[in-house]
Amino acid sequence: MRALLICAALAGIVAAGSTEQGAGVVIRIRAFLEFYSGVFALVALSAAVVAGLAASERFMPIRLRVLAQSAHRATAVMSMSFLVAHVLLKILQGHASVLDVAVPFDGGQERAVWIGLGTIASDMMIIVFATGVARGRFIGQGRPWTWRVLHITAYLCWPIAIAHGLNAGRAAKDWVTLSYTACFLLVVVMAVARLASWMWRRGRTRRREVHVPNRAARDSLVTEVQGIPDEQFWAELKAEAAQWTGSHK
Amino acid sequence: MPRSSPGHRSILPLANGVARIGGLVAVLVGLALCAIVEQEIIARVGPHRAVKAQVSSATPSGRRPHPTPKATRTDLAAPLGQVRTTVLRQRGASARAAFGVEDLPQPDVHLTRIDDAKGWAFGTAAIPPPPGVAAVPDPSVFVARRSGKTWQVAVAGVEDFVRLVRQAPTTVIPADERPILEQYGEAVSAKEGVATGMTLPWSAGQSWTMHSVAGNDALQFSGGDGRVLAPAPGRLYRFCTRSASQSMLLLIHADGLASEYYQMADVPDVKEGALVQEGDYLGHTGTARPCGGAAPASGPPTVDFTLFSGASPMPLEGTQIGGWTLHAAGDQVWADRSGLRVDAGNPLLNFGPVDASPSPAPRPPSATPSPRSHSATPSPRSPSARPSPRSTHSR
Numbered sequence: 001m002r003a004l005l006i007c008a009a010l011a012g013i014v015a016a017g018s019t020e021q022g023a024g025v026v027i028r029i030r031a032f033l034e035f036y037s038g039v040f041a042l043v044a045l046s047a048a049v050v051a052g053l054a055a056s057e058r059f060m061p062i063r064l065r066v067l068a069q070s071a072h073r074a075t076a077v078m079s080m081s082f083l084v085a086h087v088l089l090k091i092l093q094g095h096a097s098v099l100d101v102a103v104p105f106d107g108g109q110e111r112a113v114w115i116g117l118g119t120i121a122s123d124m125m126i127i128v129f130a131t132g133v134a135r136g137r138f139i140g141q142g143r144p145w146t147w148r149v150l151h152i153t154a155y156l157c158w159p160i161a162i163a164h165g166l167n168a169g170r171a172a173k174d175w176v177t178l179s180y181t182a183c184f185l186l187v188v189v190m191a192v193a194r195l196a197s198w199m200w201r202r203g204r205t206r207r208r209e210v211h212v213p214n215r216a217a218r219d220s221l222v223t224e225v226q227g228i229p230d231e232q233f234w235a236e237l238k239a240e241a242a243q244w245t246g247s248h249k
Numbered sequence: 250m251p252r253s254s255p256g257h258r259s260i261l262p263l264a265n266g267v268a269r270i271g272g273l274v275a276v277l278v279g280l281a282l283c284a285i286v287e288q289e290i291i292a293r294v295g296p297h298r299a300v301k302a303q304v305s306s307a308t309p310s311g312r313r314p315h316p317t318p319k320a321t322r323t324d325l326a327a328p329l330g331q332v333r334t335t336v337l338r339q340r341g342a343s344a345r346a347a348f349g350v351e352d353l354p355q356p357d358v359h360l361t362r363i364d365d366a367k368g369w370a371f372g373t374a375a376i377p378p379p380p381g382v383a384a385v386p387d388p389s390v391f392v393a394r395r396s397g398k399t400w401q402v403a404v405a406g407v408e409d410f411v412r413l414v415r416q417a418p419t420t421v422i423p424a425d426e427r428p429i430l431e432q433y434g435e436a437v438s439a440k441e442g443v444a445t446g447m448t449l450p451w452s453a454g455q456s457w458t459m460h461s462v463a464g465n466d467a468l469q470f471s472g473g474d475g476r477v478l479a480p481a482p483g484r485l486y487r488f489c490t491r492s493a494s495q496s497m498l499l500l501i502h503a504d505g506l507a508s509e510y511y512q513m514a515d516v517p518d519v520k521e522g523a524l525v526q527e528g529d530y531l532g533h534t535g536t537a538r539p540c541g542g543a544a545p546a547s548g549p550p551t552v553d554f555t556l557f558s559g560a561s562p563m564p565l566e567g568t569q570i571g572g573w574t575l576h577a578a579g580d581q582v583w584a585d586r587s588g589l590r591v592d593a594g595n596p597l598l599n600f601g602p603v604d605a606s607p608s609p610a611p612r613p614p615s616a617t618p619s620p621r622s623h624s625a626t627p628s629p630r631s632p633s634a635r636p637s638p639r640s641t642h643s644r
Contacts, residue, residue: 009280017284018291024601026284027454031589031598033281034456063260070264074271081275085282092289093456093596094472170595 034093037086042165044079045125046183048072049158053190059197066240073132080129083122114168117160124157136241139234155191159184292452328370328393328400332358335402336374336389343561344376344387347465354379357386357489357540361521362421368395369421374404375488375497377540385467385511385553386540388488388499389560390433392417406560410434426522429484429501436505436559442567443558445506447480448527449571449599450554456596461582462553466562467509468575468582471551472596475534477513479525480570481506486521489540493518497540498531499557506563511553512537527602572600 016022051072055065090096096115102123104116131138131150138147162180166172172180336356344353353376360372370393378384390405392413403409411434414422422430451457455473462469470477483502490496498510513532519525534550556563556570565577573584573591582593591597 006276009276010283013280013284014287017287022284023288023454026288027598027600029281030285030288030454031456031596033278033285034596034598037278066260066264067267070268073268074274077271078274078278081278085278088282089285092285093458094475095458170592 030089033085034089037082037089038165038169041079041082041086042161042180044075044082045158045161046187048075048079049154049187050190051075052154053187053194057194062236069240076129076132080125083125087122114164118164118168121157121161121164124153125161128154128157139238139241158187288454292454328360328363328395328402329358331400332356332372332374332391332393332402336376336391336404339404339407340374340376340387340389340560347387347562348378348382348384350379350382352379356389359488359490361486364418364420367418367420368400369393369417370395370400371417371421373486373488373499375540377489377538383462384465385462385509385555386488386497388497388509388557390430390486390499390501392422404560405430405434407434423522425524426484429503432503432505433501433507433559438561439558439563442569443506443556443563444569445481445556445563447502447506447508447570448602449573449597450477450480450508450510450531450552451599452476452478453599453601456598458594459582459584459591459597460551460593461577461580465555466565466577467553467555468565469551469553470597471534471549475550477510477531477534477552479527479529479531480508482524482526483507484522485519485525485531487516491539495535495537495539500525500531505559507557507559509553509555509557511540511555512550513552514550573597 017026051068054060054068055072057065057068060068087096087101091098091101101119104119105112128151131147135147162184166177166180333356336358337353340356341353345351356374356376358372358374360370362372363370372391372393374389374391375386376389377386391402392410393400393402394413394416395401401409401413403413411431414427414430414434449457450470451473457470457472460469460471461467479500481500481502483500483506486499486501487493488497488499494516495514496516498513498516499507500510501507510531512535514535514537515533517530517532525531532552534552536550556568565575565582568575573586575582575584584591584597586600
């Protein structure tokens with residue numbers, strides 16, 4: 001049903017594009033996208049990183065985490081669509097060649113270095129996005145950390161994308177640079193907090209293993225406060241993932 | 250199912266709704282891209298109009314001779330030398346100002362037509378910038394008349410030019426080129442704010458990048474499919490024709506306006522003085538420098554574009570072209586249109602032809618962008634665009 005709607009919309013768009021009125025509209029849309037698609041891709045990517053951090057934050061209530069997870073999914077999809085638009089339009093404009101999509105630092109254009117960073121960031125984004133979409137396939141097989149390692153390259157991809165955004169195109173205005181820097185610092189703070197809580201939890205978990213026979217009430221309280229034990233977390237995540245991917249494992 | 254606290258509504262429907270928003274945006278962007286690609290295909294695959302050289306109608310008995318390569322060197326040396334000195338004398342001041350130097354290289358003179366028997370000649374000359382100076386060569390059109398052993402040369406912009414154009418035989422200046430050359434010779438240098446009535450020199454719907462040429466009133470355009478198209482009807486004249494496919498072009502339009510194109514490659518073999526229609530192919534962006542001036546050919550392929558009112562370059566500030574108003578302050582150049590501002594280095598979109606008739610230079614400058622130039626008439630090939638006033642926003 002949805003596919004039918006999309007096909008009908010596509011046919012309508014193609015027909016409208018060949019009229020003169022439609023062509024004028026298309027030109028304005030094109031100008032808008034040429035100017036803003038890169039910006040939107042980066043903003044959506046930043047939102048996806050923040051939402052992803054929120055969604056996997058163990059101290060957050062589960063309802064907010066579910067909401068954050070869907071926000072993470074939505075912004076990731078939007079970012080991907082704006083990325084495709086951005087790359088396609090830049091190729092049509094002649095600012096990058098088709099080869100630049102995959103091979104960085106290849107073209108001899110001015111600012112080739114910054115454009116190459118965009119290539120690298122977009123390649124990483126594709127991997128991050130693909131692992132996110134195929135999350136369900138990673139559950140129950142292999143080590144739990146495989147998926148994490150792949151998906152966590154988002155932390156590397158995002159600053160590269162920011163560097164590309166600030167330098168590969170038009171000169172960034174001051175408020176743009178400031179807001180990018182502010183977003184960057186915010187994410188750094190959240191990521192460091194995440195890392196700290198993870199290391200803290202691992203430290204406490206290890207210590208708890210050493211004292212296994214000691215099941216004092218104080219310790220079990222500490223366990224609850226520190227966070228959800230792994231089994232419950234994975235069970236919840238698995239159930240949630242089954243919802244998204246439609247698998248019935 | 251993720252466990253929600255008993256008594257609370259499940260968060261899932263809201264979460265699903267949020268996720269669907271992402272999908273919706275992606276579909277919309279995809280549809281927009283389809284429309285853009287469709288238009289791009291139409292623009293590239295659609296019928297290209299080759300430049301039609303105007304067959305000169307009703308020429309009198311003497312056919313207009315092509316540049317006489319048969320003439321002996323001694324015949325040409327006199328006018329060439331005379332032309333060079335005259336061009337340097339009459340155009341030297343403006344060239345020195347444009348290049349910022351004191352010593353000028355010798356001009357590159359091209360005799361378009363010479364009638365040895367009657368002692369008349371017509372041609373073009375370009376003063377190239379000295380090596381190391383990034384500037385566009387200074388173009389000039391001249392008429393020369395032999396009196397005795399010497400040649401009297403008049404460069405466009407000088408009083409004698411119009412008089413000589415009127416007196417020249419049709420073998421040297423055909424009848425249909427005369428009016429446009431007279432207007433060119435009579436036009437006064439423009440103040441700011443000329444509505445040229447031209448469109449941008451590339452296909453409608455494409456965005457090219459605009460750069461300034463240091464210190465000059467010239468622009469560099471690059472990108473798109475690289476095909477430079479005539480922005481208005483006019484007559485085509487060549488400069489620095491060492492190799493025909495790389496010559497510099499000057500298009501003389503009505504009302505004394507002219508546009509110059511440099512660094513192009515693949516210039517088609519059009520007869521000089523031919524009438525070129527708006528949208529006709531002029532050449533491809535490149536890095537050629539046929540006029541000399543030994544600047545290394547580097548960087549992306551571009552076309553250097555300058556506008557002239559009569560013989561003097563039109564200042565960029567306030568010039569309206571393709572519905573955009575150009576501004577220049579110091580080294581910075583930008584274009585704006587109904588509040589949308591595009592800085593140098595950013596994509597400049599060609600919205601299509603404008604319907605404004607060019608305001609001739611001698612009239613006092615139009616200080617405000619005339620509303621005429623912001624509307625567009627539908628034309629068979631190009632899309633019409635109706636920009637609506639937007640609140641000023643910059644990135």
